[in-house]
Amino acid sequence: MNDMRDILLEQTDRLFGDTVDADAWTAADSGSLDRSLWARFEEAGLTRAALDEADGGSDLGLADILALTRLAGRHAVPGPLPETMLAGWLWRRVDGDALAGVLGFGPVRPADCFTLTPDGQGWRLSGEAARVPWGGVADRLVLSARTLEGEAMLAVAEPVETAITGGGNLANEPRDSLVFDDLPLAADRVRPWPESDRGPTLMQIGALMRAQQIAGALQRVLEMSIEYANDRVQFGRPIAKFQAVQHMLAVAAGHVAAASMAAEAAAARDVDDPHFALDVAIAKARAGEAVRPVTDAAHQVHGAMGFTHEHSLHFLTRRLWSWREEFGNERLWQREIGRVVATTGADRLWPLLTDLG
Amino acid sequence: MNGLQFTPRALPGAAEDMRRRVRDFLARAAAAGHYRPGEASWNSFDAGFSRRCGEAGLIGVTWPRSYGGEERSYLERYVIMEEMLAAGAPVGAHWIAERQSGPQILTHAHPAVKARILPEIAAGRCFFGIGMSEPDSGSDLASVRTRATQVDGGWKINGRKIWTTNAGQVNYLNLLARTGDAGPNRHGGLTQFIVDLSKPGVEIRPIRDLTGRAEFCEEVFDDYFVPDEMVLGKVGEGWSMVTGELAYERSGPDRILSPFNLLREAVRAVGEEPDDAGAEEIGRWIANVVTLRRMSVSVAGMLADGKAPNAQAALVKDLGTTFERELPEQARLLAPREPEQNAAEPYTAALAQVTLNAPSWTIRGGTREILRGIIARELGLR
Numbered sequence: 001m002n003d004m005r006d007i008l009l010e011q012t013d014r015l016f017g018d019t020v021d022a023d024a025w026t027a028a029d030s031g032s033l034d035r036s037l038w039a040r041f042e043e044a045g046l047t048r049a050a051l052d053e054a055d056g057g058s059d060l061g062l063a064d065i066l067a068l069t070r071l072a073g074r075h076a077v078p079g080p081l082p083e084t085m086l087a088g089w090l091w092r093r094v095d096g097d098a099l100a101g102v103l104g105f106g107p108v109r110p111a112d113c114f115t116l117t118p119d120g121q122g123w124r125l126s127g128e129a130a131r132v133p134w135g136g137v138a139d140r141l142v143l144s145a146r147t148l149e150g151e152a153m154l155a156v157a158e159p160v161e162t163a164i165t166g167g168g169n170l171a172n173e174p175r176d177s178l179v180f181d182d183l184p185l186a187a188d189r190v191r192p193w194p195e196s197d198r199g200p201t202l203m204q205i206g207a208l209m210r211a212q213q214i215a216g217a218l219q220r221v222l223e224m225s226i227e228y229a230n231d232r233v234q235f236g237r238p239i240a241k242f243q244a245v246q247h248m249l250a251v252a253a254g255h256v257a258a259a260s261m262a263a264e265a266a267a268a269r270d271v272d273d274p275h276f277a278l279d280v281a282i283a284k285a286r287a288g289e290a291v292r293p294v295t296d297a298a299h300q301v302h303g304a305m306g307f308t309h310e311h312s313l314h315f316l317t318r319r320l321w322s323w324r325e326e327f328g329n330e331r332l333w334q335r336e337i338g339r340v341v342a343t344t345g346a347d348r349l350w351p352l353l354t355d356l357g
Numbered sequence: 358m359n360g361l362q363f364t365p366r367a368l369p370g371a372a373e374d375m376r377r378r379v380r381d382f383l384a385r386a387a388a389a390g391h392y393r394p395g396e397a398s399w400n401s402f403d404a405g406f407s408r409r410c411g412e413a414g415l416i417g418v419t420w421p422r423s424y425g426g427e428e429r430s431y432l433e434r435y436v437i438m439e440e441m442l443a444a445g446a447p448v449g450a451h452w453i454a455e456r457q458s459g460p461q462i463l464t465h466a467h468p469a470v471k472a473r474i475l476p477e478i479a480a481g482r483c484f485f486g487i488g489m490s491e492p493d494s495g496s497d498l499a500s501v502r503t504r505a506t507q508v509d510g511g512w513k514i515n516g517r518k519i520w521t522t523n524a525g526q527v528n529y530l531n532l533l534a535r536t537g538d539a540g541p542n543r544h545g546g547l548t549q550f551i552v553d554l555s556k557p558g559v560e561i562r563p564i565r566d567l568t569g570r571a572e573f574c575e576e577v578f579d580d581y582f583v584p585d586e587m588v589l590g591k592v593g594e595g596w597s598m599v600t601g602e603l604a605y606e607r608s609g610p611d612r613i614l615s616p617f618n619l620l621r622e623a624v625r626a627v628g629e630e631p632d633d634a635g636a637e638e639i640g641r642w643i644a645n646v647v648t649l650r651r652m653s654v655s656v657a658g659m660l661a662d663g664k665a666p667n668a669q670a671a672l673v674k675d676l677g678t679t680f681e682r683e684l685p686e687q688a689r690l691l692a693p694r695e696p697e698q699n700a701a702e703p704y705t706a707a708l709a710q711v712t713l714n715a716p717s718w719t720i721r722g723g724t725r726e727i728l729r730g731i732i733a734r735e736l737g738l739r
């Protein structure tokens with residue numbers, strides 16, 4: 001199993017390395033989806049990662065999808081590939097049919113909510129969600145919603161143009177606001193979502209996704225900085241030889257390792273595990289916290305060159321500065337952790353930490 | 358780059374069994390009044406408490422049975438260390454012997470010395486200090502000038518050591534001295550000796566630190582005699598011995614949990630229904646502590662696998678001690694108190710204790726700057 005995962009990751013790493021370059025990043029800056037690049041991912045089976053083999057999928061579980069997500073972060077892969085894999089996983093979790101095409105999921109903010117009302121055999125969907133990743137580009141969106149009785153549901157909707165207000169993040173990745181007003185949905189487009197107090201919620205899945213992308217991208221940013229420091233010569237020697245530069249990058253390496261450990265630990269957790277919620281919160285909080293020190297050091301080491309559009313550093317750092325805000329920033333998740341710890345109480349703090357492992 | 362990966366490592370069932378055993382020991386010791394929970398840490402000296410730890414079989418558990426150990430894994434030992442620290446137990450007397458000196462003796466000492474000393478350490482009756490630093494040799498340890506010259510049946514030691522933790526109270530030091538030429542890489546000609554502090558020829562002067570206690574000392578060696586038997590390892594190979602085991606010293610829970618008393622009391626001070634800012638600050642600490650602990654356990658796992666994760670250990674110590682130093686600064690603003698040593702309120706006392714001790718954590722065991730140099734080398738920058 002682990003061998004299989006290693007092979008898959010190696011192949012995917014190579015595919016991303018071959019297809020995602022400065023040209024692809026520059027093209028993605030327009031905010032539109034690069035269909036030819038997407039076709040390569042489809043060909044490699046990545047877009048159907050979560051689907052049943054009978055449906056032409058790869059039958060991957062959440063942990064494998066999250067490992068691929070981390071790679072996608074490392075390469076700053078343009079397009080909603082992690083979103084598509086995870087939306088497929090979400091819908092499959094409720095025994096929905098195999099979802100094809102470009103997918104997204106939402107809402108991504110705690111305050112946003114969709115409501116479902118029964119309508120004959122089917123349903124009607126109403127509500128708003130701000131800044132849904134690729135909300136206007138995706139063929140289909142997996143949306144969390146509630147019935148009037150408060151029951152948690154998942155719905156699949158095809159966004160109509162009138163419902164969308166376009167926006168973008170710092171990397172010009174589409175972040176679109178959606179408004180649905182009595183959108184009719186067939187009965188098989190709506191399913192109950194097995195949500196407990198602990199989750200998983202769509203917010204948590206999204207936070208886990210971004211934590212993995214952040215961990216992957218931070219590692220890449222560190223590697224780019226080390227390479228640049230060894231190449232760039234000033235005062236007759238590579239700037240890597242200056243202790244100030246060494247120490248900046250040593251500190252950055254600590255944050256990269258911590259972000260990586262936090263994201264990895266949460267990704268390894270089963271969604272039904274009682275500690276899933278806390279580990280997701282820790283992952284997004286810690287990975288988000290690492291963004292500032294690592295991007296700070298990276299840009300400092302790269303000098304003016306790193307501030308140009310020509311150099312590729314910003315394709316990663318602009319995504320990092322966006323991803324840390326999406327699906328809840330550090331503060332939001334720290335608050336979640338803090339409330340759990342406060343109710344647990346000082347005298348139960350240590351047992352909580354050791355139970356968490 | 359591969360040198361700085363940390364793989365998540367789950368503690369094995371045996372380690373969790375050990376955790377129950379240690380918690381049981383600590384609960385009974387507290388009930389019997391053998392220590393006051395939540396007050397001390399590894400900078401303490403309570404020989405009586407250490408003896409009880411020894412009697413309970415909680416010292417040197419990884420060592421062979423013939424030397425008083427239990428042949429347990431490094432991960433089981435890890436759990437003992439972290440449980441003691443989290444409980445605020447006064448483990449300082451045996452801490453260094455258990456963490457560093459014992460393992461060095463086990464690997465390098467004369468068989469008769471091992472048989473004599475190790476069971477005593479494991480019993481919590483024999484304590485050690487580390488005699489490396491000198492007045493003119495701190496970070497640049499290879500420059501030590503304390504000299505050992507060969508005499509009939511042993512060695513004569515002359516020179517000074519300084520900052521030696523607990524030297525005034527322990528039985529022995531593992532001492533690093535110059536026995537020959539440094540050679541081109543400056544690392545040659547160094548040898549380690551086990552020095553019995555009850556023997557003549559050494560004068561010990563305690564040095565008061567800024568907390569008011571006199572934990573570390575200066576020692577002057579004047580024709581102090583060490584028998585051949587007490588040479589640790591091969592003559593001239595002291596450098597690789599003191600640097601080879603740094604991963605054990607640097608990656609442990611003592612690089613994360615030294616201020617655990619303050620963390621716990623700050624959670625109490627903020628209460629069960631903190632405001633947003635309070636919850637966020639505590640959440641940030643916990644996200645960091647949990648992650649650091651996972652990194653530290655990951656290194657313990659590498660050690661258990663027989664690897665030498667020196668750079669990872671340096672990284673854990675740098676990141677861990679940086680957190681340890683930030684904690685009191687953030688706590689004081691979150692739950693403001695005027696810190697006072699030995700105050701009745703535990704939070705106020707912990708804030709004082711941690712504020713005063715924090716500066717030492719990024720100095721001892723390798724300064725922050727030296728650690729960052731080690732990390733940078735692993736990153737391919739040096």
Ligand SMILES: Cc1cc2nc3c(=O)[nH]c(=O)nc-3n(C[C@H](O)[C@H](O)[C@H](O)COP(=O)(O)OP(=O)(O)OC[C@H]3O[C@@H](n4cnc5c(N)ncnc54)[C@H](O)[C@@H]3O)c2cc1C
Pocket residue numbers: 486487488489490494495496497519520521522523573717720721722723724725726727
């Ligand atoms: C509480 C406490 C307990 C201790 N216990 C022991 C003990 O039991 N046994 C023992 O042998 N020692 C002990 N020490 C000593 C400790 O190991 C040394 O303090 C440490 O190695 C640093 O040496 P130094 O204090 O001489 O500082 P220095 O080496 O003089 O360093 C001073 C400053 O200069 C920086 N610096 C030095 N070299 C470089 C460089 N190449 N690049 C960049 N910056 C540099 C350092 O990082 C530091 O910030 C203890 C120290 C303390 C504070």
